Amino acid sequence: xxxxxxxxxxxxxxxxxxxxxxxxxxxxxxxxxxxxxxxxxxxxxxxxxxxxxxxxxxxxxxxxxxxxxxxxxxxxxxxxxxxxxxxxxxxxxxxxxxxxxxxxxxxxxxxxxxxxxxxxxxxxxxxxxxxxxxxxxxxxxxxxxxxxxxxxxxxxxxxxxxxxxxxxxxxxxxxxxxxxxxxxxxxxxxxxxxxxxxxxxxxxxxxxxxxxxxxxxxxxxxxxxxxxxxxxxxxxxxxxxxxxxxxxxxxxxxxxxxxxxxxxxxxxxxxxxxxxxxxxxxxxxxxxxxxxxxxxxxxxxxxxxxxxxxxxxxxxxxxxxxxxxxxxxxxxxxxxxxxxxxxxxxxxxxxxxxxxxxxxxxxxxxxxxxxxxxxxxxxxxxxxxxxxxxxxxxxxxxxxxxxxxxxxxxxxxxxxxxxxxxxxxxxxxxxxxxxxxxxxxxxxxxxxxxxxxxxxxxxxxxxxxxxxxxxxxxxxxxxxxxxxxxxxxxxxxxxxxxxxxxxxxxxxxxxxxxxxxxxxxxxxxxxxxxxxxxxx
Numbered sequence: 001x002x003x004x005x006x007x008x009x010x011x012x013x014x015x016x017x018x019x020x021x022x023x024x025x026x027x028x029x030x031x032x033x034x035x036x037x038x039x040x041x042x043x044x045x046x047x048x049x050x051x052x053x054x055x056x057x058x059x060x061x062x063x064x065x066x067x068x069x070x071x072x073x074x075x076x077x078x079x080x081x082x083x084x085x086x087x088x089x090x091x092x093x094x095x096x097x098x099x100x101x102x103x104x105x106x107x108x109x110x111x112x113x114x115x116x117x118x119x120x121x122x123x124x125x126x127x128x129x130x131x132x133x134x135x136x137x138x139x140x141x142x143x144x145x146x147x148x149x150x151x152x153x154x155x156x157x158x159x160x161x162x163x164x165x166x167x168x169x170x171x172x173x174x175x176x177x178x179x180x181x182x183x184x185x186x187x188x189x190x191x192x193x194x195x196x197x198x199x200x201x202x203x204x205x206x207x208x209x210x211x212x213x214x215x216x217x218x219x220x221x222x223x224x225x226x227x228x229x230x231x232x233x234x235x236x237x238x239x240x241x242x243x244x245x246x247x248x249x250x251x252x253x254x255x256x257x258x259x260x261x262x263x264x265x266x267x268x269x270x271x272x273x274x275x276x277x278x279x280x281x282x283x284x285x286x287x288x289x290x291x292x293x294x295x296x297x298x299x300x301x302x303x304x305x306x307x308x309x310x311x312x313x314x315x316x317x318x319x320x321x322x323x324x325x326x327x328x329x330x331x332x333x334x335x336x337x338x339x340x341x342x343x344x345x346x347x348x349x350x351x352x353x354x355x356x357x358x359x360x361x362x363x364x365x366x367x368x369x370x371x372x373x374x375x376x377x378x379x380x381x382x383x384x385x386x387x388x389x390x391x392x393x394x395x396x397x398x399x400x401x402x403x404x405x406x407x408x409x410x411x412x413x414x415x416x417x418x419x420x421x422x423x424x425x426x427x428x429x430x431x432x433x434x435x436x437x438x439x440x441x442x443x444x445x446x447x448x449x450x451x452x453x454x455x456x457x458x459x460x461x462x463x464x465x466x467x468x469x470x471x472x473x474x475x476x477x478x479x480x481x482x483x484x485x486x487x488x489x490x491x492x493x494x495x496x497x498x499x500x501x502x503x504x505x506x507x508x509x510x511x512x513x514x515x516x517x518x519x520x521x522x523x524x525x526x527x528x529x530x531x532x533x534x535x536x
Contacts, residue, residue, distance in 0.1 A: 024151065025151050026108070026133060026152075026155065027040060029132060029516070030132065030136075031132050031513065032492050032495065033191060033492075033495050033500045034496060034500045034504055034505065034513070035129065035155045035156070036158060036501060039155075040152070040153045041108075041109070041153045042152060043152045044108075044110065044150060045113055045150045046149050047073065047077060047079065047134075047149075048079070051073075051079060051081060051088070051089050051090060052083070052086070052088035053069060053070055053084075053091075054084065054086060054087055054090065054091045054092070055084065057093060058094065061094070064246055065120065065123050065124050066083040066092055067083055068127065069081075069090075069127045069130070070083050072131050073138065073148075075142060076137060076138050076139065076141075076143065076144045077143070077148055089112040089113065091112065091113070091114045092115050092127070093115065093117075094117065094119075094120065095116055096118050098119055098120055099118070099119065102117075102119060102122045103118065103122055103156075104116065104129075104156075104157055105154070105156050105157075106129055106154070108130075108150050108154070110152060113150070115127065121193070124247070125248075126157075128190075128191055130150070131189075133150045134148060134149075135148070135149075136520045136523055139520055159498070159499045160498065160501050161453070161467040161468055163193070163467025164499060165196055165252070165416075165468070165498075166183075166187055166194075166425075166471070166494075167195075167254075167418075167470070168195065168197055168198065168472055168474075168483075169201070169426075169471070169472060169473045169474040170198065171198050171199060171201035171203060171256075171263075172203050172224045172475050173223050173224055173227070173474040173475075173477055173478050174230035175474075175479075175483075176230070177232065177236050179479075179480050180197075181240065181243050183487075184247060185247070186526070187249060187491075188249060189520075190495035191499055192249065193248055193249055194467070195249050195250070196254060196347060196469060196471070197240075197251060197252070197254060198254045199253055199254055200255050200256050200257075200261075200349075201263065202260050202309045202314070203222065203224050203309055203310060203311075204229050205219030206220055206230070207231060207237055208232065208233045208234045208237070209332065209337075211332045212329060214267040214268060215267050215268075217267070219267040219308075221308070222308050223310065224311070224474075225478075234340055241340060241341060241342070250345075251343055252346070252347050252380065253337050253341055253346060254347035254349055255337070255347070255349065256347075256348075256350075257319055257348060257349050258350075258353050258356050258360075258365075259317055259349070260349060261317045261319050262306055262309045262316070263308075264329070265305065265317060266306045266307065267305070268305070268329070269303055269306070270303050270325060271320065271323065271326060271329065272303045272304060272320075273320035274303065312475040314352045315354035315355065319356075319364065321360035321364040321367075322360070327368075331371050334371050334372055334375050334377075338372075338375040344377060344378050345378050345380050346375075346378070346380070347380045347381065348372060348379050349381060350365055350381035350384050350385040351382035351384050361387075361388070362387070362388045362389075365388040366389055369391050378394060379391065379394045380394070380396075380397055380416060381396060381397065382397050383398045383401055383404035383405055383415075384401075384404060386404040386405065386407040386413070387404065390408060390411050390413045392413070393414075395408075395413060395415070395416050396408035396413060396415055397469065398415050398418060398457065399419065399471075400420060405457055405459075406457075406459045406460065409459065409460060414465065415465055416466045417453040417465055417469070418468070418471055419451070419456060420440035420441070421441040423448070423469065423470045424443065424471055425448075425470050425471065425472045425486050425487050425494075426473040426474065426475070427441055428442055428443075429443065429444050429445075433529075434485070436486055444531060444533055445493060445529075448470075448490040448497075449493035449497065452502050467498060468494060468497055470491055470494040485528070488527075488529065489518065489528050489529065489534075511535075515534060515535065518536055
């Protein structure tokens with residue numbers, strides 16, 4: 001009797017071990033963003049101490065991708081996972097000359113794994129999917145004793161939108177290089193490919209400009225709340241750009257102008273059109289804005305340095321569009337920053353320039369577009385720039401006014417979708433959220449997910465859209481923990497909106513998969529918000 005009980009116990013134990021380590025199918029793996037096509041097969045692949053990664057294609061181009069995968073697999077498994085050109089049970093294959101689309105195919109059988117793509121980026125995204133197909137414990141930083149099993153099947157996948165991004169505001173509060181790289185790592189796991197850095201605002205200037213050193217010496221010296229601020233040297237910025245590029249993420253630098261420019265005016269008084277922000281509450285600031293209109297219309301302007309600003313009000317500052325020195329600064333900034341930024345875009349801001357006369361605003365934006373074009377870049381601006389004449393190819397980033405997006409479309413230009421009521425990750429989840437604002441909306445996880453960029457705004461169809469971007473403004477965000485609380489899990493929702501075709505998406509499906517991603521975040525030490533909309 002005792003013997004049969006013991007045998008039964010061993011059987012139950014083995015059965016439980018098998019269930020814990022062998023996902024029933026690829027569709028149960030919690031893949032985010034959801035691939036275009038997932039086909040399940042019988043059986044599974046098991047990673048062993050003999051497993052290795054074979055690179056098929058230009059080895060110098062693929063070595064980072066192979067090592068990236070190996071470095072994800074080695075710590076938790078304890079396996080050596082060699083990378084090279086010899087035959088192995090995991091094959092990464094670059095098809096053609098590597099200049100194709102971001103699509104990939106992932107095939108998993110009992111004998112091996114094959115990821116093929118026409119571009120390095122496609123291979124990299126296939127690797128991200130493969131990592132998610134393993135149990136979440138594959139991301140542990142120390143050895144775990146278990147079987148490392150991936151369900152058999154085939155995934156064919158490609159993104160719905162070419163531009164899939166997030167914006168990190170480092171101007172309101174400054175974040176060190178390590179935090180930006182950490183953010184890049186999380187973006188890469190979700191197949192996002194553009195990081196928009198909001199480098200300048202009223203509260204701080206965050207990028208070294210060698211020809212205008214006071215921009216960082218003075219303008220970078222503080223932040224919201226009066227902290228010490230900070231800035232990136234050009235060497236640090238170049239390091240961020242290179243780190244992102246290795247992960248197939250393109251940096252889009254933003255210099256916000258002609259409004260949101262108090263940090264410039266505090267640094268170089270000779271550029272100040274005479275608008276100095278007084279201490280005081282919102283009512284005082286509004287009165288200052290009214291006074292500013294009178295100052296801008298006068299001919300005798302006292303150009304003195306503005307006071308540094310550490311509040312969160314907007315709309316009170318402007319560059320002088322009639323001053324030639326303004327355009328010398330703009331050109332020098334664009335010249336130095338574009339030399340460090342190989343990507344195609346330069347963001348010129350253009351939002352909330354409330355004290356700039358309309359004609360002056362139009363003249364300024366149109367002239368700055370030409371400067372950016374002269375340095376080989378395409379301008380992106382917040383949707384207000386569509387009230388000017390846009391150069392062909394320039395992009396309006398829709399955040400507020402649908403009629404601005406329509407004006408961009410009517411000029412033949414693309415729209416980047418970042419509607420504040422859906423995509424702004426600085427908005428509170430609800431009234432109990434510990435940080436965040438709610439001027440646009442309270443945005444729960446399902447609000448971030450349940451929208452379609454192609455139908456969100458009347459008159460804007462999919463063919464008019466460049467892509468989707470989720471901004472994080474940082475008026476209330478002071479450190480990495482704050483970033484993680486507001487960004488996750490909403491960034492995963494936006495990533496799926498940008499990657500997965502609308503007819504493949506549903507909230508019920510996402511809600512069933514995001515808890516698996518939550519386990520990955522927990523292992524990685526990400527302090528994400530556990531939405532009550534999800535059974536975690």
